[in-house]
Amino acid sequence: MRVFYYYRALMAFILIGSAVCLSAQTKEDVINTYNAGVALASTDVKAAIEKFNLAREMAIKVGTEADTLKNMIETQLPRLQINYAADLYKAKNIAEAIPNYLLAIELAEKVGNTEIAAKAKEIIPKLYFSQGNDLYKSEKYDSALMYFDRALSYDSTYAKAYLTKGLVYKKQDNTEAMIAAMDKAIHFAKASNDEKTATTAGNVVRDNLLVNGNKAVKAGNFQQAIPLLNQAKTYGEPKSDIFYLLALSYNKGSQWDAAIEAANQGIELEKESTVEARAKFYYELGNGYLGKGENTSACTSYKNALYGNYLESAKYQIETVLKCN
Numbered sequence: 001m002r003v004f005y006y007y008r009a010l011m012a013f014i015l016i017g018s019a020v021c022l023s024a025q026t027k028e029d030v031i032n033t034y035n036a037g038v039a040l041a042s043t044d045v046k047a048a049i050e051k052f053n054l055a056r057e058m059a060i061k062v063g064t065e066a067d068t069l070k071n072m073i074e075t076q077l078p079r080l081q082i083n084y085a086a087d088l089y090k091a092k093n094i095a096e097a098i099p100n101y102l103l104a105i106e107l108a109e110k111v112g113n114t115e116i117a118a119k120a121k122e123i124i125p126k127l128y129f130s131q132g133n134d135l136y137k138s139e140k141y142d143s144a145l146m147y148f149d150r151a152l153s154y155d156s157t158y159a160k161a162y163l164t165k166g167l168v169y170k171k172q173d174n175t176e177a178m179i180a181a182m183d184k185a186i187h188f189a190k191a192s193n194d195e196k197t198a199t200t201a202g203n204v205v206r207d208n209l210l211v212n213g214n215k216a217v218k219a220g221n222f223q224q225a226i227p228l229l230n231q232a233k234t235y236g237e238p239k240s241d242i243f244y245l246l247a248l249s250y251n252k253g254s255q256w257d258a259a260i261e262a263a264n265q266g267i268e269l270e271k272e273s274t275v276e277a278r279a280k281f282y283y284e285l286g287n288g289y290l291g292k293g294e295n296t297s298a299c300t301s302y303k304n305a306l307y308g309n310y311l312e313s314a315k316y317q318i319e320t321v322l323k324c325n
Contacts, residue, residue: 026058027066027069030066033051033054037049037050049084056070074110074111075113077107079113081104081107089101098128101124105120124154125158128148129147132161145165148162159186159198162188163181163200165181166204182204182205205235206236209231210241222252226253240266244281246258250288259284260288263282263284267282282302283310285304290321295322298317
Protein backbone atom coordinates (compact mmCIF):
# COMPACT_ATOMS: atom_id res chain seq x y z
CA MET A 1 0.00 0.00 0.00
CA ARG A 2 2.82 2.40 0.86
CA VAL A 3 4.44 1.57 -2.46
CA PHE A 4 1.18 2.43 -4.26
CA TYR A 5 0.88 5.87 -2.59
CA TYR A 6 4.55 6.56 -3.32
CA TYR A 7 3.98 5.71 -6.97
CA ARG A 8 0.95 8.04 -7.19
CA ALA A 9 2.89 10.86 -5.55
CA LEU A 10 5.81 10.34 -7.88
CA MET A 11 3.53 10.41 -10.95
CA ALA A 12 1.83 13.60 -9.74
CA PHE A 13 5.23 15.26 -9.28
CA ILE A 14 6.30 14.19 -12.76
CA LEU A 15 3.06 15.55 -14.35
CA ILE A 16 3.32 18.89 -12.54
CA GLY A 17 6.96 19.19 -13.51
CA SER A 18 6.13 18.33 -17.09
CA ALA A 19 3.39 20.96 -17.18
CA VAL A 20 5.76 23.65 -15.89
CA CYS A 21 8.40 22.56 -18.37
CA LEU A 22 5.85 22.53 -21.21
CA SER A 23 4.71 26.05 -20.35
CA ALA A 24 8.26 27.37 -20.29
CA GLN A 25 9.13 25.52 -23.48
CA THR A 26 6.04 26.86 -25.28
CA LYS A 27 6.92 30.42 -24.38
CA GLU A 28 10.47 29.81 -25.54
CA ASP A 29 9.04 28.40 -28.76
CA VAL A 30 7.07 31.61 -29.23
CA ILE A 31 10.28 33.62 -28.99
CA ASN A 32 12.20 31.27 -31.26
CA THR A 33 9.42 31.18 -33.86
CA TYR A 34 9.06 34.95 -33.76
CA ASN A 35 12.82 35.38 -34.22
CA ALA A 36 12.73 32.97 -37.15
CA GLY A 37 10.06 35.16 -38.73
CA VAL A 38 12.16 38.28 -38.22
CA ALA A 39 15.11 36.59 -39.92
CA LEU A 40 12.94 35.74 -42.95
CA ALA A 41 11.31 39.14 -43.27
CA SER A 42 13.90 40.57 -45.66
CA THR A 43 14.16 37.53 -47.93
CA ASP A 44 10.86 35.62 -47.84
CA VAL A 45 7.95 37.74 -46.65
CA LYS A 46 5.36 35.00 -47.09
CA ALA A 47 7.37 32.58 -44.92
CA ALA A 48 7.91 35.35 -42.34
CA ILE A 49 4.15 35.92 -42.13
CA GLU A 50 3.61 32.20 -41.59
CA LYS A 51 6.13 32.20 -38.74
CA PHE A 52 4.55 35.28 -37.18
CA ASN A 53 1.08 33.75 -37.34
CA LEU A 54 2.37 30.52 -35.83
CA ALA A 55 4.10 32.44 -33.04
CA ARG A 56 0.90 34.38 -32.38
CA GLU A 57 -1.16 31.18 -32.10
CA MET A 58 1.41 29.74 -29.71
CA ALA A 59 1.36 32.92 -27.63
CA ILE A 60 -2.41 32.68 -27.30
CA LYS A 61 -2.08 29.11 -26.00
CA VAL A 62 0.59 30.15 -23.51
CA GLY A 63 -1.71 32.77 -22.05
CA THR A 64 -1.12 36.04 -20.25
CA GLU A 65 2.62 35.60 -19.80
CA ALA A 66 2.99 35.77 -23.60
CA ASP A 67 0.59 38.70 -24.11
CA THR A 68 3.41 41.15 -24.73
CA LEU A 69 4.79 38.93 -27.46
CA LYS A 70 1.35 38.44 -28.97
CA ASN A 71 0.70 42.17 -29.07
CA MET A 72 4.10 42.84 -30.62
CA ILE A 73 3.44 40.26 -33.34
CA GLU A 74 -0.02 41.68 -34.10
CA THR A 75 1.49 45.16 -34.37
CA GLN A 76 4.11 44.02 -36.87
CA LEU A 77 1.94 41.73 -38.99
CA PRO A 78 0.17 44.50 -40.99
CA ARG A 79 3.45 45.83 -42.41
CA LEU A 80 4.59 42.35 -43.39
CA GLN A 81 1.20 41.69 -44.93
CA ILE A 82 1.15 44.84 -47.06
CA ASN A 83 4.72 44.16 -48.19
CA TYR A 84 3.71 40.70 -49.33
CA ALA A 85 0.67 42.13 -51.15
CA ALA A 86 2.96 44.67 -52.83
CA ASP A 87 5.27 41.88 -54.01
CA LEU A 88 2.30 40.13 -55.60
CA TYR A 89 1.23 43.39 -57.26
CA LYS A 90 4.72 43.94 -58.69
CA ALA A 91 4.66 40.39 -60.03
CA LYS A 92 1.32 41.28 -61.73
CA ASN A 93 -0.47 38.59 -59.74
CA ILE A 94 -3.53 40.79 -59.28
CA ALA A 95 -5.91 38.00 -58.29
CA GLU A 96 -3.72 37.08 -55.31
CA ALA A 97 -2.73 40.66 -54.47
CA ILE A 98 -6.32 41.79 -53.81
CA PRO A 99 -7.17 39.42 -50.91
CA ASN A 100 -3.76 40.06 -49.39
CA TYR A 101 -4.29 43.83 -49.46
CA LEU A 102 -7.73 43.28 -47.95
CA LEU A 103 -6.13 41.21 -45.19
CA ALA A 104 -3.59 43.98 -44.63
CA ILE A 105 -6.50 46.39 -44.05
CA GLU A 106 -8.13 43.99 -41.60
CA LEU A 107 -4.92 43.45 -39.62
CA ALA A 108 -4.04 47.15 -39.63
CA GLU A 109 -7.47 48.27 -38.45
CA LYS A 110 -7.40 45.69 -35.68
CA VAL A 111 -4.33 47.34 -34.15
CA GLY A 112 -5.25 50.90 -35.14
CA ASN A 113 -2.57 51.29 -37.83
CA THR A 114 -4.36 53.86 -39.99
CA GLU A 115 -1.30 54.50 -42.17
CA ILE A 116 -1.08 50.96 -43.54
CA ALA A 117 -4.87 50.64 -43.82
CA ALA A 118 -4.95 53.84 -45.88
CA LYS A 119 -2.12 52.68 -48.17
CA ALA A 120 -3.88 49.39 -48.86
CA LYS A 121 -7.19 51.15 -49.52
CA GLU A 122 -5.42 53.41 -52.02
CA ILE A 123 -4.06 50.45 -54.00
CA ILE A 124 -7.13 48.20 -54.03
CA PRO A 125 -9.23 50.27 -56.48
CA LYS A 126 -6.33 50.20 -58.94
CA LEU A 127 -6.27 46.41 -58.73
CA TYR A 128 -10.02 46.09 -59.26
CA PHE A 129 -9.73 48.52 -62.17
CA SER A 130 -6.98 46.40 -63.71
CA GLN A 131 -9.15 43.30 -63.52
CA GLY A 132 -12.11 45.17 -64.94
CA ASN A 133 -10.00 46.50 -67.80
CA ASP A 134 -8.83 42.98 -68.68
CA LEU A 135 -12.44 41.79 -68.71
CA TYR A 136 -13.43 44.73 -70.91
CA LYS A 137 -10.72 43.82 -73.42
CA SER A 138 -12.02 40.24 -73.37
CA GLU A 139 -15.53 41.57 -74.13
CA LYS A 140 -16.89 40.27 -70.81
CA TYR A 141 -18.78 43.48 -70.26
CA ASP A 142 -21.07 42.62 -67.36
CA SER A 143 -18.18 41.22 -65.34
CA ALA A 144 -16.08 44.26 -66.22
CA LEU A 145 -18.78 46.58 -64.87
CA MET A 146 -18.82 44.62 -61.61
CA TYR A 147 -15.09 45.14 -61.10
CA PHE A 148 -15.25 48.82 -62.02
CA ASP A 149 -17.98 49.23 -59.40
CA ARG A 150 -15.77 47.48 -56.86
CA ALA A 151 -12.98 49.91 -57.66
CA LEU A 152 -15.36 52.84 -57.25
CA SER A 153 -16.60 51.51 -53.92
CA TYR A 154 -13.09 52.18 -52.59
CA ASP A 155 -12.53 55.40 -54.55
CA SER A 156 -15.65 57.15 -55.79
CA THR A 157 -13.50 59.78 -57.56
CA TYR A 158 -11.60 57.29 -59.76
CA ALA A 159 -11.90 58.99 -63.17
CA LYS A 160 -10.38 56.19 -65.24
CA ALA A 161 -12.84 53.68 -63.79
CA TYR A 162 -15.74 55.90 -64.90
CA LEU A 163 -14.10 56.33 -68.32
CA THR A 164 -13.77 52.61 -69.00
CA LYS A 165 -17.18 51.97 -67.49
CA GLY A 166 -18.49 54.43 -70.06
CA LEU A 167 -16.70 52.52 -72.82
CA VAL A 168 -18.48 49.35 -71.69
CA TYR A 169 -21.85 51.10 -71.94
CA LYS A 170 -20.88 52.37 -75.40
CA LYS A 171 -20.21 48.76 -76.49
CA GLN A 172 -23.62 47.85 -75.07
CA ASP A 173 -25.30 50.70 -77.01
CA ASN A 174 -26.49 52.23 -73.75
CA THR A 175 -26.00 55.90 -74.66
CA GLU A 176 -27.68 57.34 -71.57
CA ALA A 177 -25.54 55.30 -69.16
CA MET A 178 -22.44 55.98 -71.27
CA ILE A 179 -22.89 59.75 -71.07
CA ALA A 180 -23.59 59.61 -67.32
CA ALA A 181 -20.37 57.65 -66.72
CA MET A 182 -18.33 59.92 -68.99
CA ASP A 183 -19.70 63.03 -67.27
CA LYS A 184 -18.33 61.69 -63.98
CA ALA A 185 -15.03 60.78 -65.64
CA ILE A 186 -14.71 64.34 -66.94
CA HIS A 187 -15.67 65.89 -63.60
CA PHE A 188 -13.28 63.89 -61.45
CA ALA A 189 -10.47 63.97 -64.04
CA LYS A 190 -10.59 67.77 -64.16
CA ALA A 191 -10.67 67.90 -60.36
CA SER A 192 -7.41 65.96 -60.26
CA ASN A 193 -5.84 67.80 -63.24
CA ASP A 194 -5.98 64.65 -65.36
CA GLU A 195 -6.61 66.43 -68.67
CA LYS A 196 -5.86 63.33 -70.74
CA THR A 197 -8.70 61.32 -69.17
CA ALA A 198 -11.06 64.29 -69.28
CA THR A 199 -10.34 64.88 -72.98
CA THR A 200 -10.65 61.20 -73.87
CA ALA A 201 -14.01 60.91 -72.10
CA GLY A 202 -15.28 64.08 -73.79
CA ASN A 203 -14.17 62.91 -77.24
CA VAL A 204 -15.93 59.55 -76.78
CA VAL A 205 -19.23 61.29 -75.99
CA ARG A 206 -18.72 63.80 -78.82
CA ASP A 207 -18.09 61.09 -81.40
CA ASN A 208 -21.02 58.98 -80.22
CA LEU A 209 -23.42 61.91 -80.48
CA LEU A 210 -21.93 62.89 -83.84
CA VAL A 211 -22.51 59.39 -85.21
CA ASN A 212 -26.12 59.42 -84.01
CA GLY A 213 -26.63 62.92 -85.38
CA ASN A 214 -25.24 61.89 -88.75
CA LYS A 215 -27.58 58.90 -88.83
CA ALA A 216 -30.52 61.21 -88.22
CA VAL A 217 -29.37 63.54 -91.02
CA LYS A 218 -29.02 60.65 -93.47
CA ALA A 219 -32.53 59.52 -92.52
CA GLY A 220 -33.84 63.03 -93.19
CA ASN A 221 -34.68 63.59 -89.51
CA PHE A 222 -33.04 67.02 -89.31
CA GLN A 223 -34.92 68.26 -86.25
CA GLN A 224 -33.90 65.11 -84.43
CA ALA A 225 -30.29 65.62 -85.49
CA ILE A 226 -30.00 69.22 -84.24
CA PRO A 227 -30.15 68.55 -80.45
CA LEU A 228 -27.75 65.60 -80.80
CA LEU A 229 -25.24 67.72 -82.70
CA ASN A 230 -25.59 70.68 -80.35
CA GLN A 231 -24.92 68.35 -77.43
CA ALA A 232 -21.94 66.87 -79.29
CA LYS A 233 -20.25 70.27 -79.66
CA THR A 234 -20.20 70.70 -75.86
CA TYR A 235 -17.93 67.65 -75.40
CA GLY A 236 -14.26 67.09 -76.06
CA GLU A 237 -12.18 68.89 -78.64
CA PRO A 238 -14.01 70.82 -81.42
CA LYS A 239 -14.78 68.79 -84.54
CA SER A 240 -15.75 70.57 -87.75
CA ASP A 241 -18.09 67.82 -89.00
CA ILE A 242 -20.50 68.69 -86.20
CA PHE A 243 -20.86 72.23 -87.52
CA TYR A 244 -21.29 71.11 -91.11
CA LEU A 245 -24.15 68.80 -90.16
CA LEU A 246 -25.67 71.53 -88.00
CA ALA A 247 -25.50 74.04 -90.87
CA LEU A 248 -27.10 71.49 -93.22
CA SER A 249 -29.84 70.62 -90.71
CA TYR A 250 -30.62 74.25 -89.89
CA ASN A 251 -30.87 75.08 -93.60
CA LYS A 252 -33.27 72.16 -94.11
CA GLY A 253 -35.43 73.64 -91.37
CA SER A 254 -35.19 77.18 -92.78
CA GLN A 255 -33.28 78.34 -89.70
CA TRP A 256 -31.01 80.54 -91.77
CA ASP A 257 -29.21 82.52 -89.07
CA ALA A 258 -28.37 79.36 -87.11
CA ALA A 259 -27.13 77.72 -90.31
CA ILE A 260 -24.89 80.70 -91.12
CA GLU A 261 -23.43 80.69 -87.61
CA ALA A 262 -22.70 76.95 -87.71
CA ALA A 263 -21.13 77.16 -91.17
CA ASN A 264 -18.84 80.00 -90.09
CA GLN A 265 -17.75 78.01 -87.03
CA GLY A 266 -16.86 75.10 -89.28
CA ILE A 267 -14.90 77.37 -91.65
CA GLU A 268 -12.95 78.75 -88.68
CA LEU A 269 -12.02 75.25 -87.53
CA GLU A 270 -10.88 74.36 -91.06
CA LYS A 271 -9.02 77.61 -91.75
CA GLU A 272 -5.66 75.81 -91.91
CA SER A 273 -6.95 73.04 -94.20
CA THR A 274 -7.43 72.91 -97.99
CA VAL A 275 -10.01 74.84 -100.00
CA GLU A 276 -11.61 71.49 -100.86
CA ALA A 277 -12.12 70.76 -97.16
CA ARG A 278 -13.79 74.16 -96.63
CA ALA A 279 -16.04 73.92 -99.70
CA LYS A 280 -18.90 72.12 -97.95
CA PHE A 281 -19.09 74.78 -95.25
CA TYR A 282 -19.15 77.59 -97.81
CA TYR A 283 -21.85 75.78 -99.75
CA GLU A 284 -24.11 75.62 -96.67
CA LEU A 285 -23.16 79.21 -95.85
CA GLY A 286 -24.37 80.17 -99.33
CA ASN A 287 -27.62 78.26 -98.74
CA GLY A 288 -28.16 80.18 -95.52
CA TYR A 289 -27.63 83.56 -97.16
CA LEU A 290 -29.80 82.53 -100.10
CA GLY A 291 -32.59 81.61 -97.70
CA LYS A 292 -32.34 85.03 -96.06
CA GLY A 293 -32.41 86.76 -99.43
CA GLU A 294 -28.88 88.11 -99.04
CA ASN A 295 -27.83 87.25 -102.55
CA THR A 296 -24.52 89.12 -102.64
CA SER A 297 -23.25 87.19 -99.62
CA ALA A 298 -24.67 83.99 -101.08
CA CYS A 299 -22.73 84.52 -104.35
CA THR A 300 -19.49 85.11 -102.45
CA SER A 301 -20.03 81.97 -100.41
CA TYR A 302 -20.86 79.79 -103.41
CA LYS A 303 -17.75 81.02 -105.24
CA ASN A 304 -15.69 79.82 -102.27
CA ALA A 305 -17.40 76.43 -102.63
CA LEU A 306 -16.28 75.84 -106.24
CA TYR A 307 -14.03 72.94 -105.30
CA GLY A 308 -14.13 69.15 -105.16
CA ASN A 309 -17.51 67.53 -104.69
CA TYR A 310 -19.27 70.89 -104.44
CA LEU A 311 -17.98 72.35 -107.72
CA GLU A 312 -21.02 71.55 -109.87
CA SER A 313 -23.63 72.36 -107.22
CA ALA A 314 -22.02 75.71 -106.39
CA LYS A 315 -21.64 76.51 -110.11
CA TYR A 316 -25.35 75.84 -110.64
CA GLN A 317 -26.32 78.21 -107.83
CA ILE A 318 -24.00 80.92 -109.17
CA GLU A 319 -24.92 80.70 -112.85
CA THR A 320 -28.53 79.48 -112.87
CA VAL A 321 -30.19 80.40 -109.57
CA LEU A 322 -28.49 83.67 -108.60
CA LYS A 323 -26.84 84.69 -111.87
CA CYS A 324 -23.94 86.13 -109.88
CA ASN A 325 -21.60 88.67 -111.47
